[in-house]
Amino acid sequence: MGNDLFLRACRGRPVERLPVWMMRQAGRYLPEYRALRRRHDFLTLCKTPSLAAEVTLQPVELVGVDAAIIFADILLPLEAMGAELRFVKGDGPVFPQPVRSSEDAGRLRRPDVESSLGYVFEALRLVRRELAGRVPLIGFAGTPWTLAAYLVEGRGSKHFPHLLAWSHRDAAGLRALLARLAEVTVDYLRGQIDAGAQAIQLFDTWGGLLDPQRFRDVALPSLLAVIDGVGGAVPLIYYSNGTAHLLETLAELPVDVLSVDWRLPLDRVRRITGRRFALQGNLDPTALLTTPERIDAAVRRLIADGAGGPHVVNLGHGILPSTPVANARAFVAAAKAHGRRVESSVHARS
Amino acid sequence: MGNDLFLRACRGRPVERLPVWMMRQAGRYLPEYRALRRRHDFLTLCKTPSLAAEVTLQPVELVGVDAAIIFADILLPLEAMGAELRFVKGDGPVFPQPVRSSEDAGRLRRPDVESSLGYVFEALRLVRRELAGRVPLIGFAGTPWTLAAYLVEGRGSKHFPHLLAWSHRDAAGLRALLARLAEVTVDYLRGQIDAGAQAIQLFDTWGGLLDPQRFRDVALPSLLAVIDGVGGAVPLIYYSNGTAHLLETLAELPVDVLSVDWRLPLDRVRRITGRRFALQGNLDPTALLTTPERIDAAVRRLIADGAGGPHVVNLGHGILPSTPVANARAFVAAAKAHGRRVESSVHARS
Helix, strand or coil, X not given: CCCCHHHHHHCCCCCCCCCECCCCCCCCCCXXXXXXXXXXXXXXXXXXXXXXXXXXXXXXXXXXXXXXXXXXXXXXXXXXXXXXXXXXXXXXEECCCCCCXXXXXXXXXXXXXXXXXXXXXXXXXXXXHHHCCCCCEEEEEECHHHHHHHHHHCECCCCCHHHHHHHHHCHHHHHHHHHHHHHHHHHHHHHHHHCCCCEEEEEEXXXXXXXXXXXXXXXXXXXXXXXXXXXXXXXXXXEECCCHHHHHHHCCCCCCEEECXXXXXXXXXXHHHCCCCEEEEEECHHHHHCCHHHHHHHHHHHHHHXXXXXXXXXXXXXXXCCCCHHHHHHHHHHHHHHHHHHHHHHHHHC | CCCCHHHHHHCCCCCCCCCECXXXXXXXXXXXXXXXXXXXXXXXXXXXXXXXXXXXXXXXXXXXXXXXXXXXXXXHHHHHCCCCCEEECCCEEECCCCCCCHHHHHCCCCCCHHHHCHHHHHHHHHHHHHHCCCCCEEEEEECHHHHHHHHHHCECCCCCHHHHHHHHHCHHHHHHHHHHHHHHHHHHHHHHHHCCCCXXXXXXXXXXXXXXXHHHHHHHHHHHHHHHHHCCCCCEEEEECCCHHHHHHHCCCCCCEEECCCCCCHHHHHHHXXXXXXXXXXXXXXXXXXXXXXXXXXXXXXXXXXXXXXXXXXXXXXXXXXXXXXXXXXXXXXXXXXXXXXXXXXXXXX
């Protein structure tokens, strides 16, 4: 492999410079992506391996990131389980028949992932072939809790009242749904690894909705089942958002990398979670709406903040569609420039 | 005054039982409120003192809370400053001409609050007269940061990209806008106190968007200006949401009460912020979508959790419109029942 900085950083091994990539790097901020989207709807892009592969490769070629992440959507496995999924302009993903009870959940099936999600695996194989080792390829899935957030609520929400009310009313029933989601997620991620994914990121976008006790009671068992089911074959990254109140619990997760949002300095996250994780993140994506000069300064501070241990430079949330491409390039360039200098200073100190 | 439990708890003085009220207690979960809204739009309710007073009193009479909170909207002072404000069905509040620069901000005026917001003061006077001391009356305002969130973005948002990008691009310019919002907020809150508000709650719904350093640099100076400008004449409550990562900073606020969301146990908040605050909160509002029995058990746990110091029983966020009124009553009844028992056990321990 040509550039394995990302994989080494995930495992906490020495690197010549810090690797950098961006969540949602294959997406709407790129004119080349928008051009494809004018011809194909979102689900068609996801489900056509050649198109998904093309989109996956765009940021590698156009922005110069150190890792590719397969173009897909966390909700695709729910569709494979039999839940009708639509992407409605302005509203995002919608499940017209949300799952609100154990009876509803009983109608979900455990799909054969090869036949129902094989298009993702095929896209992974295509990308690996195209990359030819230039950079590693990341696969991903939503955590059972975050999948359930959309499936139960039926769409994105500020408060997720149906989901949270279910957690109060019938924690055991909700845990059973999450356990079924975990089974399918394990099948799906194993398929991704077999197809060539060299690392896996778990997205727990809505993990922060729960207080620590309910997080441990309701969401954690299924998350641990996924982590356990995937095993340690490839580095595992856990991303969550708005979970400063859960850090003591997250510190126990048997994953390689914690990917944190922009709210907490990395140095403070390390003090709370200990030193056994690589950290990924966590520049506020709105910092990329400024100028290359400001971005350079922000990345310099970010890298200094992360210098207490292994660090994969990234944003604290997905790159915003309104980001100028020049600014995305400035972010990557700054990480490559300052990531070298700081890394050597870390080595000099140690 | 008949029932001053709330005011005493805010000041950390002894109470026979814990007081209870609910954020958004005057609102859509009440059929009596919905009946009025069928005849008047939201802004008409806010701006007609007799209607605002009627709505303010509904939960006192129908649900039995220990405090009234004036019916108004945090965004009204922005309208008084010259920003056009609309409430659009489904979208919530909208500023058709958002403030995105210091030049835009320059067009905002410092209004005479008596003439532009006098309807709120008149409603406060009416409510005080009607209450005749039965329970205290709370006034409120948004914090400058949270007001700016709506004013800059133009509407509610998941990421508030314009606001946050401004904070990265031109912190001084944004601080200047916040300082102007603070001036008007102080005028407005002094007017509320003169009109009879016996406590003030500051709503910082979007305070949690910022990392600790930017919170201190950008949002905090204007927040302190408001707190300082209002003075200590009445108890001051600071509410914020998703700010677990800011607790060390919030612990320095010169307010009487911290009102916290449902994500952190009160006992843990006390360990981080120290014992000089009364705490308000913090049951997850979705717990009120279950049954009276479950609500009773949840309130019992909440009160045990808060027993380490003064506690105003409340929700961790506004009551949801889909809450059955019987469940809101069950919440209040449980607080009154268990708040007595636990309070005496606190006294027994001390």
